Amino acid sequence: MKAKSSMDKGIACLLAVGMVLTLMWVSPQVVSAADSYKIGAVFSVTGRASFLGDPEKKTVVMLQEKVNEQGGINGHPVEVVIYDDEGDSTKCALAVRKLITRDKVCAIIGPSLSGLSLAVLPEAQKHKVPMVSCAASYKIVTKDPETGEQWKWVFKTPQSDSMAVESIYTHMKRHGLSKIAIMSVTSGFGASGRSELLRLAPEYGMDIVADEKYGPKDTDMTAQLTKIKGKSPEAIVNWSIGPTQVVVVRNWKELGMTGVTFYQSHGFGSRKNIELAAGAAEGVYCPLGACNIPDVLPADHPQKEVTTAYKKAYMAKYGEPVSSFGGHAWDAFSLVVNALEKVGCDKEKIRDHLEGTTGFVGQHGVFNFSPKDHNGLDKDAFQMVVVKDGDWALAD
């Protein structure tokens, strides 16, 4: 008995030590060719924001392969170092510091989350490395909202939530809706949308009669919807991502509230969501970037070509439909590659070039950067669509 238990312990010790050594050995070791252009990327590939980071990573990998297939940038192969921050601020900061000091990248793409982008932008500023974030908050680029001064080294490609909200409010106004209720999930995504909804309401003459919230893992929103029902609004705007945005729509239908116009956030933009809603999404409105709806765009739309090509290539490589969030990474990566093409791996020059880029046709809009605008988009980057017969259709 003694021998057996001490052997057990011995084996366990060896296992533990062996595990540790293997893990250290298996950790990503970065090897690079001398003349390749190194682009760094930090995405929330796993964790609470994997719906953002996973398509972003896949898109960047796909584009990198394409660029290298075509001979690289002016003969220089492109190397992308991707770190997964798992939605955690500490990991994100560590990753960004690694990219800057150890991997010595020309530019950084990401992070996927607004909070994390705000956390790491001081590093980009301090070390003077251009960073193109794939997160939505306007605070990422705007240093001072009063003067409009932008963070010198930071850019972003997603439309601000304010643009999605403006798109919704414009549509509502056009259809004479003004008494509304808002619902949001208590995550960063929901909170950001909610604050924009509240902030822009007076400007568009919107009267918000109810402001309800729910958690990302909640299973049922009938309580919140019932409260809203009691206030008799003309429209509901829901801001969430994940299963809750589907459950909300199902509850809306079950409670017999289909007379109240329902708007989802741009997070709803996937056919899978329509499917999961099991018919309840019929007639629901949603502002979407062009890359979600390439088929529905008119032939003369400036983004028709790039969005259709992206959709086809992504489906061919990964066997799943595009996600609008992957489109943000497409835009960021393409902008950086464009800069590298023109000025090479010089951080200062890349930054200047990005700032001066105009008329750039991307997945989420046509970008026009300037010293006072490091986002380059406006509310026309969103089209209002409606769910008709189980698929998207342009709304009027």
Add this chain to the structure above:
Amino acid sequence: MTGQKQSKTDKTGIQLVGFSLAILLFPFFARQVSFFEHYVDVMVFVGINSLITMGLCLLMGYAGQISLGHASFFGLGAYISGVATTRYGMDPWVCVFLGVFVSAGVALVIGGPSLKLRGHYLAMATLAFCIIVTTVFNENVAITGGPDGLAFIPGISLFGYSLDSVTKYYYFVWGVVLAVLMVCLNVIRSRVGHALRSIHDSESAASSVGVNVAKYKVHVFVWSAVMASFAGSLYAHYLNFINPSSFNLFVSIKLLIMIVLGGMYSLWGGIVGAMLVTFLGYEWLHYFEDAEVVVYGLIVLVIIIFMPGGLASLPEKANRLWAERTDSSHQSVKPFVQ
């Protein structure tokens, strides 16, 4: 008897000196290899986590209580530091002590009633506390910045010397860890430590010899909460950014995993556990990506089944095996390693 005590003190002293030396020299060695250079950065977080785990070891290993809410004390310290410095322009050190004060108060309120009762009410109370605090952090967007977090938190300086680089902060944090470690080791050696150990072995026996069981348990709980809060402030001033997801139930459980792996009956175990789990999480598990959770689960199961004393019990087991081999009359060693 004195001889035994003497040698134990010597052994601890040697361990301390050796460990301090290793900590001191680590950055020099790490800087030599570019692959390991940023490990100094990770070690700062290891130090911060060690502050929390040492406190948890005292609570779980000695007082035998489960706390599922230590991430919230960590968060309280971080948020008080963050909010007070960014919104009210207070001095970072004032905020650190404010956080400590508030956490102590909260710990008294939660711990007082729960620990008077026998059983594991503290587990439920700390679980509830954890969820309530996380919700409050998430909801109060005006004060805490909500789920997007609080950015641009200022750094901290020591007597006017600004701690604005990775290396400076590393020495600062580990200096604190070593100081706290020495204090805790002293406490364990003192009468308080004996009282705690007796509580762990048998609460009824301890109270029958006059040990005020509830009082000691509450003291340990408050002390561990204070350490977590202090660590939280250090964290906020290092990362200059905090958000609620760094202080939720999953983080509380990760802290438990740290002390289970390292050995909850030993302060060194707390440090070792913090080191391993922090490095696993931030560096070595990248290969597994999402399956990180599976790895944590496996680690916990393997340790609990095969090595309940954690890794810190290994040297002792080795000693015991050796003693069994050379001497047939072995003594059963108590599970308290200094």
Add this chain to the structure above:
Amino acid sequence: MEITLFGQIIQYAVTGITIGSIYAMVAIGFNTIYNVTEAINFAQGEFVMLGGLLMVFFRVGLQIPTVLSIPLTVLVVTVVGMLLNQLAIKPIRQPSVLSIVIATIGASFFIRGIAMMIWGKTPFDLPPFSGRNPIPFLGAVIQPQGLWVMGCLVVVVIVLTIFFDRTIMGKALRACAVNPNASSLVGINVRFMVLISFALSAAIGALGGIVITPISLMEYDRGAMLAVKGFSACVLGGIGNFPGAVTGGLLIGLIESFGAGLISSGYKDVFALLVLLAVLFVRPNGLFGNIEISKIKKF
């Protein structure tokens, strides 16, 4: 589309009882294992998750009719529960409350991770057992599936009551709960009873997952929150107390629902916890808990 205050209250009550039934089932699961081992199985929520996802697999993936999918799912999850006991709990050399709690936490992570690797992170849907047409009721609406959830709880309660009162195995389990040493002295195989308790717990959890998925979808990490809420329900009613679990679960569901509807939806998770803490302050043994029993118990 007007709704009166009365209608709203009825609606909140309906929602509260529906979700409360799930919490109650989780709480019953906790109690079943606690009563025999005096420890808390934090992997309880994962049984619910597995029930839901496996049911999706059988019903939607393999197109097996509901009538057969349900017993199949329950069977598989029961096996998982028994494996949990055999592989994670039984091997512990010196089982203490602390070590079992930690082991079950580890197991819950493990199960969750495996589920994620098999099913991925996307939520899954299940067709409801009897359609989606809401039934109007006193100014509110009830989903047919909601009735199935409540019905499931009632059935579980009745079956368990009969089991514990009328069958030998049930009585043996109760004996173990009162005094394991005495029970083994009269020839009850306590180790086997522990296994049974895990199996039973898993089965009940699985049923919960099966009936709730058509309403709220199911994904790999739903288990944790359910375990926390179920555990709160358990403590509220009094750990180890069967009617306490049911009452606790329904109460927590109702408090959440009314809190969200009438006070603030952002803080709804907090209301139930505050009520729980208040109750524990006054009556540490929960609403139905017995002071005498709790003095003997270890948790």
